[in-house]
Amino acid sequence: MAAEHQVAPESGERGELLNIGQVLDLLREDFPGLISIPKIRLLEQDGLIAPHRTASGYRKFSHRDVERIRYVLRMQRDHYLPKKVIAEHLDAIDRGLEPPEPGPVVPTVPTVALSSDGIPSPDSFRRTDNLRLSRKELVKIAEVSDELLRELEDARLIAAVRGYYDTDALVIAQTAKELAAFGIEPRHLRGMKAAADREVGLVQQIVAPQLRTNDPAARARAAETAAEVAALSVRLHATLVKAGLKQP
Structure with missing residues (x-):
């Protein structure tokens, strides 16, 4: 699987958990205008991420969670994939499989037929x-x-x-x-x-x-x-x- 589509495996380093503000800071530069605290909460609501919860109810994110969010945002921004398809990709990754390569971002633009000298035929x-x-x-x-x-x-x-x-x-x-x-x-x-x-x-x-x-x-x-x-x-x-x- 290409590096662009990889999600980091579970590291198990539970001591490196991040709060939601820190996650926002990590992703804001790469996804300006696309990432926000409500967006992160929505991804959790949709089941695309599952951050840990402290006894007081605060969300704590692993680096694996951050990579999953990064993957979701990239697929939405660059390939316009719906959440249902992204969820299938993440499930495949979780099961050790490779997700399919995303299709074209938009319909393929037909090539204008030109004659050999570049003048339209x-x-x-x-x-x-x-x-x-x-x-x-x-x-x-x-x-x-x-x-x-x-x-x-x-x-x-x-x-x-x-x-x-x-x-x-x-x-x-x-x-x-x-x-x-x-x-x-x-x-x-x-x-x-x-x-x-x-x-x-x-x-x-x-x-x-x-x-x-x-x-x-x-x-x-x-x-x-x-x-x-x-x-x-x-x-x-x-x-x-x-x-x-x-x-x-």
Whole structure:
């Protein structure tokens, strides 16, 4: 079992028992905002830890208890595991077994289909997925700040749909973060959004006649046409930028 997932075995050093305040001090630095005295009490209530009690009723924690709390917090923070699953892991550890490796933190993000030169192909425009990310998940996966995400939303580059963000929002956030390293802020990208909207309008104008019919085959052809035209439009746009940069 990887060191990240290990819980220290029972040491038997009962003279090193800690009070709840000392446990809080040990864990606060690694889990800021996640650990508190009520949280520790809740873990005991849920049966995930079982601290000793003095004759007067005070909780006393062994170093093994501290490691169990650390494990619970890590699994909740890094892998979003529910308490029921964490309890199963701890039971396996108690019985000398190794818990299973945690699965992905979030649904696997589909890879955008790109042609060999890095320009999106028609397949990338046909791609559909059901990925829905919460705001917290988007910030975590894209590794962007809440402030940058708000600026992208203010610039209308990203928008949540019914409270969730899709794959495109993730790619936009990641790309905007990389551009920010060069001093390009979301407000500077409004022109790109306007240009993209014009390209979308052009594609929609081309397929509009096919979409006005009730013929399913015609509507399917409209989707194919939209993907082809969109890919060609992006290729032309990228090539024009490339050619413009070559000019003295």
